[in-house]
Amino acid sequence: MASFQGMAAMSDFGSTGDLASELGACFGPHLASVCGRSARALEACGYGALLVHSGSALTVFEDDRTYPFEVNAPFKVWAPLADAPDSFVYFEPGRRPQLFFHRPADYWYKPADLPQTYWSRHLDIRPIAERGAVRALLPRDLGRVAYIGEAFAELVSWGVGAINPARLMRHLDYERAAKSPYELACLREASRLGARGHLAAARAFEAGASEFEIELAFLKACRLREQELPYNPIIALNEGAAVLHYQILQKRAPADRHSLLIDAGAEFAGYASDITRTYALRDADFGALIGRMHELQQTLCAGIRAGVDWRDVHLRAHALTGELLREADITTCGADEALTTGVTSVFFPHGIGHLLGLEVHDVGGFMHSPEGGDIARPEGHPFLRLTRVLREGFVVTMEPGVYFIDQLLDAARTDARADKINWSRVAALRKFGGIRIEDDLAVKATGCENLTRDAFLAVQG
Ligand code: GLY
Numbered sequence: 001m002a003s004f005q006g007m008a009a010m011s012d013f014g015s016t017g018d019l020a021s022e023l024g025a026c027f028g029p030h031l032a033s034v035c036g037r038s039a040r041a042l043e044a045c046g047y048g049a050l051l052v053h054s055g056s057a058l059t060v061f062e063d064d065r066t067y068p069f070e071v072n073a074p075f076k077v078w079a080p081l082a083d084a085p086d087s088f089v090y091f092e093p094g095r096r097p098q099l100f101f102h103r104p105a106d107y108w109y110k111p112a113d114l115p116q117t118y119w120s121r122h123l124d125i126r127p128i129a130e131r132g133a134v135r136a137l138l139p140r141d142l143g144r145v146a147y148i149g150e151a152f153a154e155l156v157s158w159g160v161g162a163i164n165p166a167r168l169m170r171h172l173d174y175e176r177a178a179k180s181p182y183e184l185a186c187l188r189e190a191s192r193l194g195a196r197g198h199l200a201a202a203r204a205f206e207a208g209a210s211e212f213e214i215e216l217a218f219l220k221a222c223r224l225r226e227q228e229l230p231y232n233p234i235i236a237l238n239e240g241a242a243v244l245h246y247q248i249l250q251k252r253a254p255a256d257r258h259s260l261l262i263d264a265g266a267e268f269a270g271y272a273s274d275i276t277r278t279y280a281l282r283d284a285d286f287g288a289l290i291g292r293m294h295e296l297q298q299t300l301c302a303g304i305r306a307g308v309d310w311r312d313v314h315l316r317a318h319a320l321t322g323e324l325l326r327e328a329d330i331t332t333c334g335a336d337e338a339l340t341t342g343v344t345s346v347f348f349p350h351g352i353g354h355l356l357g358l359e360v361h362d363v364g365g366f367m368h369s370p371e372g373g374d375i376a377r378p379e380g381h382p383f384l385r386l387t388r389v390l391r392e393g394f395v396v397t398m399e400p401g402v403y404f405i406d407q408l409l410d411a412a413r414t415d416a417r418a419d420k421i422n423w424s425r426v427a428a429l430r431k432f433g434g435i436r437i438e439d440d441l442a443v444k445a446t447g448c449e450n451l452t453r454d455a456f457l458a459v460q461g
Pocket residue numbers: 231263274360399438
């Protein structure tokens with residue numbers, strides 16, 4: 001079934017007239033800017049048109065079922081269809097983009113209705129009964145057409161000029177970092193849906209729920225199916241929070257519950273939110289450490305504006321983490337020494353944030369320019385996903401954390417870092433797993449808009 005999950009969510013929550021009219025007003029300019037940047041990229045790379053595939057449903061081995069469909073991001077920037085496998089967008093500069101919408105004759109599954117919503121009048125939409133039918137609707141000679149998507153079998157005979165040409169892809173991916181007003185409206189709504197889910201999850205935690213039950217509370221409050229989320233929620237009670245992408249979702253709550261780390265986002269019209277909160281059940285000391293991490297995170301958010309080099313944000317996060325660890329009596333050395341000796345990386349081993357948009361870890365995080373060249377990560381920081389200088393319209397996450405990870409602590413115990421760590425304090429905190437606080441920020445010329453904190457305020461009512 002092809003659906004526009006965002007629209008469903010809007011109507012489910014009722015008070016959406018303003019959002020619907022905002023989206024209606026700003027989709028046209030958004031599409032015009034996608035057309036403009038695509039035309040420039042095609043010209044720079046020597047192509048005459050673009051053919052973008054939404055993707056195909058993958059069949060399970062030896063079965064007739066398919067895995068949940070994931071639409072290709074380069075397709076959904078043109079048409080916010082979450083669930084339209086084997087559809088295509090064809091774009092020739094100077095002409096209206098065409099959407100070839102897969103609508104099979106089928107009595108096993110319900111065929112999708114042709115889209116009729118705020119964005120549909122901006123594209124020429126034509127149904128196709130099967131994937132191959134699009135070929136007859138395209139120009140005879142596709143020699144100057146760049147195709148984007150997986151290369152399915154019959155594509156070979158279509159004579160497209162190039163399949164996923166790297167230079168063109170790079171141009172398109174580079175531009176995706178700066179969001180249009182339409183995209184920002186979608187991201188705000190994704191944050192509001194995510195905030196509803198988080199509030200319900202926090203209540204479920206207080207009521208004694210298991211990890212699995214907390215996920216159900218999150219999904220119900222967002223009114224999204226698991227497959228409609230932008231990533232698998234990370235919902236970890238107690239020491240599970242020390243696993244950065246914890247995925248287990250235990251169905252029974254542990255006898256002793258100390259803490260919850262929930263990293264979960266929602267999706268709206270193809271755009272993601274990525275939100276983390278950590279809660280202590282009753283331990284005042286750990287609760288104070290969480291409060292301190294909120295302060296640290298807000299200090300970092302306050303430094304975000306266009307022109308800031310993200311590598312500096314990451315290194316500043318390490319410096320502030322060094323201070324926090326010292327104040328909390330987790331380390332025995334000063335912040336500078338903790339940073340230079342790699343002690344902060346024992347407790348904070350991931351990047352401070354990443355680009356966010358059509359994908360939760362969005363593309364283009366290292367690109368120096370559309371033409372080429374990557375910006376290296378700072379030495380000793382292999383997991384940073386963004387190294388660019390921020391520009392207005394970029395949307396990034398800000399997600400500092402402190403964790404008690406056995407694997408990293410065991411390594412530190414055997415080298416020169418060992419005497420810089422207060423091991424009895426670490427042993428006492430280990431049962432809480434760790435803390436991460438993550439907000440989504442839209443970069444402005446002189447500051448940033450905190451999509452997440454605004455969303456919590458809006459839905460708290
Ligand atoms: N949810 C994955 C991340 O925060 O990057």
